[in-house]
Amino acid sequence: MRGRLDPKESIRRYSRMEKSSNGKLIAIVGAGIVGVSTAIWLQRAGHDVILVDRAGPGEGTSYGNGGVLASAAIVPVTVPGLLRKAPGMLFSRDQPLFLKWSYLPRLAPWLRRYLTHATADEARRIAAALHPIIGDSLADHQALSAGTRAARWLVPSDYVFLYRDRAAFAADAFGWSIRRDHGFEWDEFEDDALRAYDPVFSAENGFAIRLKNHGRIADPGRYVKDLADHAQMNGARIFKANVDDFVIADGRVIGLRAGGETIACSGVVLTAGVWSKALAAKLGVEVPLESERGYHLELWEPSAMPRSPAMIAAAKFVVTPMENRLRLAGIVEFGGLDAPPSRAPFDLLMRNIRAAIPDLTWKDTKEWMGHRPAPSDSIPLIGPAPKVAGAWLGFGHHHVGLTGGPKTGRLLAQLISGARPNIDLAPYAPARFD
Structure with a gap:
């Protein structure tokens, strides 16, 4: 880099x-x-x-984003195999993909174009386009916020990807090969080494990738x-x-x-x-362009804080430490701009955090839903x-x-x-x- x-x-x-x-x-x-x-x-x-x-x-x-300066997030959702996996994800209560079925006729033209990009060559092309925009995000935010009060919210940090085991990590080899091709390097932690790095997460997460030179925003809004x-x-x-x-x-x-x-x-x-x-x-x-509806939960005054923002790979959600709270984000829902929030995404985030940090307690919960702008490519x-x-x-x-x-x-x-x-x-x- x-x-x-x-x-x-x-x-x-x-x-x-x-x-x-x-x-x-x-x-x-x-x-x-x-x-x-x-x-x-x-x-x-x-x-x-x-x-x-x-x-x-x-x-x-x-205001409502995950709060991570995710420089390594250059791999698009449209990776090879998405078309095969998506139907099963839509019908599973434990997968982070949701659809308001009444919206499907309006979504269909965009969706057809979107899925044409779910190939290896297209994923690499998209990653090559995203890298110059996000690959040095921490430095870009430091340059922007220098001399402003906003700089107090900018926190350099690692960004951690948690997997059940090394085999689960190996199943994501395509995405990690793209990151390596763009100069990203990482450390690997397993079992005791992972617990020593950050003991807050469940032992079900037995393998981790640590990316340095990332960052987080302690209060995005x-x-x-x-x-x-x-x-x-x-x-x-x-x-x-x-x-x-x-x-x-x-x-x-x-x-x-x-x-x-x-x-x-x-x-x-x-x-x-x-x-x-x-x-x-x-x-x-x-x-x-479509709205990719995103959800977050904020857990105020939690009993424990992760050391760094963490992506729980199996559940595809991010846990980000913020000012006096944890923010959980990572849901994808298609349903347009006008429909009210759905209950199921919030419930899934709650189940996911209880599995990731079983002993966690907190004083208050706040919910949010917003709209990510998603071009078809x-x-x-x-x-x-x-x-x-x-x-x-x-x-x-x-x-x-x-x-x-x-x-x-x-x-x-x-x-x-x-x-x-x-x-x-x-x-x-x-x-x-x-």
């Missing part, structure tokens, strides 16, 4: 090399981690920014809010409103309509997660709208929005400033769906 920059040096270099002499007024639609990151990097490049969000900064998926506060202190204007449309003249965006008002701007960035789909269509970009859209000038897109990060938000925001700021990013942006081009 490439070397990590000192966060302060990273900011100085950006300012020195990339600061725009032609500052623009950029409106950013969506104030989650991607939108707020874009705002901060645009400000550092000399631009003025307006953030517009339907609920306010850090209130959507950026507060982290994004503190970043937004920093942007606001540096002149950003923040509006809580629904964006209804864009004002386009002579093929260029000159404003947007939100909350009954028209906001003038010299460019717009669309970073509204799953709600970006309808707005992208107004910019001439038809995206095969599992690769985010990052770049200019192909048919309308002055519009850029940054959404569709699937499971890794928090992890990849800072790098995505920096890339967008570079594009808007006329700088050349140091990675090939072709895999993320919004025009790929035309």
